Amino acid sequence: MRIIAGRHRGLKLAEPGKGDPAAHLRPTADRVREALFSMLTAGRLGDRVRDAVVLDLFAGTGALGLEALSRGAKAAVFVERGRVALGLLRDNLSRAREVAEVIVADATRLPARRGAAASLVFLDPPYGQGLGAAALASALAGGWIAPGAVVVWEEGAEVAVPEGFVLVERRRYGAAVVTVLLHEGGG
Numbered sequence: 001m002r003i004i005a006g007r008h009r010g011l012k013l014a015e016p017g018k019g020d021p022a023a024h025l026r027p028t029a030d031r032v033r034e035a036l037f038s039m040l041t042a043g044r045l046g047d048r049v050r051d052a053v054v055l056d057l058f059a060g061t062g063a064l065g066l067e068a069l070s071r072g073a074k075a076a077v078f079v080e081r082g083r084v085a086l087g088l089l090r091d092n093l094s095r096a097r098e099v100a101e102v103i104v105a106d107a108t109r110l111p112a113r114r115g116a117a118a119s120l121v122f123l124d125p126p127y128g129q130g131l132g133a134a135a136l137a138s139a140l141a142g143g144w145i146a147p148g149a150v151v152v153w154e155e156g157a158e159v160a161v162p163e164g165f166v167l168v169e170r171r172r173y174g175a176a177v178v179t180v181l182l183h184e185g186g187g
Contacts, residue, residue, distance in 0.1 A: 001063060003096070004034050006070030014091040015061055016084070028124060028154060032173045033067055036152060039169060039180060040120070041071065048120055048150045049073055055118035055144055057107040057125070057135050062089040064122040064152075069098050073120065077101040079110065108134035110142045117146035127156030127175075136162060147185030154178050 003011040028036070040048045050072040056065035059078035069076050078093075080086050081104055093100055105111070108131055121139065125131035132153055139145050150168070153159055154176050161167045165181040172178075 001030060001061070003063075003067055003070045004030060004037065006067070006072065008066065008070035008096050011070075011096055013061055013063055013066070013095065014088045016088065028063055028176070029173070032154075032176060032178070033063065035171070035173065036064075036178060037067060037071065040150070040152070043169070045150060045168060045182070052120040053077075053116045053118050053146070055079070055121045055139065057121065057123045057139065058131070059089055059102075059122075060085050060124065062092045064124065065100070066092055066096055066098065068120060068122075069096070069100070075100070075116070077103060077118070079103045079105055079107045081106055107131070108138050110135075110138045110144060113143040117149070118144055119146050119149050121145055121149055121151040123151060123153040125155070132159060133162065140164070145183055147183060149183040151181040151183065152178060153181065 001013045001015045003009055049068050052073040054065050054068045054073045054076040056078045059080040062078050065076040065078055078089055080089055123132050132155055156175055158177050159179050164184050168180040168182050170179045
């Protein structure tokens with residue numbers, strides 16, 4: 001697993017090994033990240049990565065947020081609570097020499113946000129547990145998501161478009177369904 005483009009292009013990221021206790025982590029595959037970032041930088045919404053404030057929920061290894069930072073996002077907040085995942089995330093931040101906020105918390109129970117709300121949100125929960133909808137609701141309630149923000153939600157199946165959002169795009173990549181939403185505002 002590597003950073004695909006930007007100032008950290010080619011940087012090898014720490015990831016769980018086969019048989020590793022963190023094997024339950026499912027980092028977004030390089031080819032999926034490449035397609036996703038093509039949508040986010042050259043799609044119908046224009047470049048939504050450059051100068052973005054990123055919120056990476058269920059961050060895991062941090063690959064999505066780090067890819068955004070590599071491509072010009074101005075800041076990123078990573079939310080993760082798994083001990084092994086936190087170790088990989090911190091290792092990857094160190095490898096990239098990036099300073100970012102890491103919040104050790106359950107993404108479905110976020111505290112109120114202090115600071116800038118996110119203009120780009122990555123939501124990659126464990127598949128099929130309903131955690132994505134709960135995390136998105138928590139982030140909205142806590143002021144984490146700016147009006148007009150783009151949310152990229154990866155799940156194992158199609159997800160319902162929550163109130164206050166519009167569907168921009170939905171694509172399937174193997175077992176993953178990536179849904180891109182636009183927050184209409186109002187929080």
